[in-house]
Amino acid sequence: MSYKYWNLSLFVMEYAATIVVGETGSGKSTQIPQYLKEAGWADGGRLIGCTQPRRLAVQTVASRVAEVGMKLGEEVGYTIQFEDQTNPGMTMIKFLTDGVLIREMMEDPLLTKYSVIMVDEAHERSISTDMLLGLLKMIQRRRPELRLIISSATIEARSMSTFFNIRRKNSLLGSSDDLPNPEPAILSVEGKGYTVEIHYVEEPVSDYLRAAVNTVLLIHEKESPGDILVFLTGQDDIDAAVKLLNEEIQHLGRHYLDLLILPLYSGLPRGDQDLIFAPTSKGKRKVVLSTNIAETSLTLEGVVYVVDSGFSRQKCYNPISDIESLVVTPISKASARQRAGRAGRVRPGKCFRLYTEEYYLNEMQSEGIPEMQRSNLVSCIIQLKALGIDNILGFDWPASPSPEAMIRALEVLFSLGILDEDAKLTVPIGFQVAEIPLDPMISKMILSANDFGCSDEILTIASFLSVQAVWVSVRGVKKEFDEAKLRFAAAEGDHVTFLNIYKGFHQSGKSSQWCYKNFLNFQALKKVVEIRGQLLRIVKGFGIPLKSCDRDMQAVRKAIIAGSFANACHLEEYSQNGMYKTIRTSQEVYIHPSSVLFRVNPKWVVYQSLVSTDKHYMRNVIAIEPSWLTEAAPHFYQFRTPNPALH
DNA sequence: GAGCACTGC
Structure with missing residues (x-):
């Protein structure tokens, strides 16, 4: 084990909070917990906890620690949703997602089993990481013996340090001899990445897609072997760039045929994602065109060149309209550095930024806005x-x-x-x-299902609403795809369609072949089954029995409305293009093209969520009767300005 | 008339 952290245990002993600054990949998350264990922080049945923002990171970090002489599921364990690999009484180091740790607080508000908690990747500032930081600070006031380690890749550590400074003027904590120093310590560790040479454009580019394509071709022409990773904003961007690149390759001829062009985004079917991780065959150069997924969630080996468009799609929230939208936004300096770092994993690399150095230095924000400030x-x-x-x-x-x-x-x-x-x-x-670990509107729908005798159906629907990409769209067979969809489509809408899919999946014996034939995502359906199991256990705990309403889809729709009544919309009679308006705010909205009600346009609908790009698209839509709204939520609809459309 | 950055419980 490296002695890079030899003084860490001294810090942790002495300070209530220690902030460790070092790039991702410096081995912090594997080494620090082991070091703490050797220093005795797991003695007496206590736990060393280490949180990660993502499930995959939890699993990989835990197994890496297990490789150095500890058994996974025994001395070192992990917990993520649906999977607990720990052994109470035996586990000393526990890796978990920050969301799971917050859930654990519901059973044990002061997290009394833990002696130290390390929060990794705190610079990402996800909602659950930020929530956890706030909660841990609060716990520390009640449990001053709890030690915190905040691990961050950026020097934003300074604001973390201010946040965790709990020194108070008239401390009620008594003698400070046996208490840790309330001012956080800051420790810097070296990353183990290779140097990455940064190149900027001389003049601002007007078309970053074109510029990205040209840069890729130039790298292939001038630079030594090594894969290329291009950061773009979304699926349409990426598909367009793939097309452009392939056209150029055809024109430019032979030498360029060595380029292997691959798109990467989360919605990509499994098989296509595997292609990206396959080692590049000799004489070929892989070009991966990716969304932000390659910035943090996935690591590609063999990348030596990064092309950075300087943009990403980011969530943004308007509390007045209560609408979250996705907007193409300039990235922060921290993001730009993270993207560049992806070129230096195997050997020194190069990063080509499609913006000027002047822009980077003077205009780019140093940190992004925390997700908490951009969300519902x-x-x-x-x-x-x-x-x-x-x-x-x-x-x-x-x-x-x-x-x-x-x-x-x-x-x-x-x-x-x-x-x-x-x-x-x-x-x-x-x-x-x-x-219930779901959006409160969906949880409310589940609880109301009891009143309508359809908990069986609603649990299935709630599970479907929690997975994305139920369908696998395959290029070139649009007709067959549409036909497959029609086989399950229900006149009532998407929620009832989910019931038909679930029934079919069940009858097929949960067959992957059946999914393949019907353009359904097998992984997603397996997850539906898993979530449904968890939800069923929870509601049974509330004393809600599993009950089916058979074919009474009116009951099902009423239960849905009990959660989503605020999302009711009415079709604009004179609109030729399927425009709806929300009842609550008269917001202009459209049925999402993926919905079975797209082009059907029932007069009254309730949607589950909005996807807002250039227009507001309703996703997962169900047709309703307006009288069901006043029935479900009189307090919400009765005392509003009379809406003539309602009568 | 035509679309979904990324996570997580």
Whole structure:
């Protein structure tokens, strides 16, 4: 084991919080927990916890630690949703996602089993990481013996340090001799990446797609062997660039046929993603055109050149309209450095930025906006409420969301009957919703299913709503794909269509062949089954029996409305293009082309979520009767300005 | 009329 961290245990002994700054890949996440174990932090049955933002990272880091003499599932273990590889009483080092650790707080609010918790990749500032940081700071006030290690790739560590500085003027903690220093320590560790030479464009480019294609061709012409990774913003960008590149290759001839062009984004079917990880055959050069997925979630070996467009798609939230949208946004310097670092994993590399050095130095933001400040907060707030944190506005957030966003979330939870007038969780609905690991609207739908005698159906629907990419679209067979979809399509809408798919999948004996034939994503359907199992265990715990309504789809739709009544829309009669308006805010919306109700355009619909790009598209849509709205949510619809469309 | 950055419980 490396002694790079020889002084870490001294820091952890002495300071309440230690901030470790070092690039990803410096071995922090594997070495620090082992070092803490040797220093005795797991003695006496205590746990050393280490959180990661992603499931895959939890699994890989845990197995890497297991390689050096500890058994996975015994001394070292991990917990992610659907999988617990720990052994209580035996496990000393536990890796887990930050979301799982927050869930553990519901059972054990002070996380008493842990002596040290390391939060890895804190610079990513995901909602759950930020929530966890706020909660850990709070726990430390009650449990000063708990030690924290915050691991970050950027020097934003300084603001982390301010956040964790818990020195107070009139400390009530008594003598400070046996207590840790409340001011965080900062420790820097060297990354083990190779140097990456940065190149900028001389003049700003007007068309980054064209510029990216030209840069790839130039690299192939002038530079030594090594794969190329290009960062673009989304699937359409990537598909367009693949097409452009292939056209150029045809024109340019022989030498360029050595280029192997591959797209990469999360929606890609499994088999296509595997191609990307296959080693490049001799004499070939791989060119991977990717979304942000290759920035953090996936690591490609063999990349020596990175082409950075300087843009990514980012979530952005408007609390007034309560709409989240995806907007192409300039990336931050931290992101640009992370992208460049992807070129230096196997040997020194080069990064070609499609923006000027002047722009990088003077205009690019140094850090991105934390996700917490770009999101709808309903899930986050219900979890804090369940942990007994009542003063949401006064919570000590690492990055405080706007008061408007917090108030909007409180309003939504109130309208669903999850919070009462004093903004306390209702009994039992509110507490039950908090326990279900889904969007509160979907959780509310599950609980209401009991009233309509259709819990069986609703559990299936809720599970489908939690997986993306139920369908696999294969290029070139659009007709067959559309026909397959029609076989399951239900006149009521997408939710009922999911029931038909689930039934078919079940009858096929959960066959992957059957999925393949029907253009369905086998991995996704397996996940549906898994989620459904977890949900069933939870609702049984509430005393809700599994009950089917057989073919009464009206009951199913009423249960859906009990959660999503706020998403009701009405077709604009005189619109020729399928325009709907939301009842609540008269927002212009359209049925998403992936919906079975696309082009069907029923008069009244309720949608599950909005995908907002250039237009607002409703995803997962169901046809309803307007009278069901007032029935389901009189408080929401009755006292509003009379809407002539309703009568 | 025509589309989905990325995670997670």
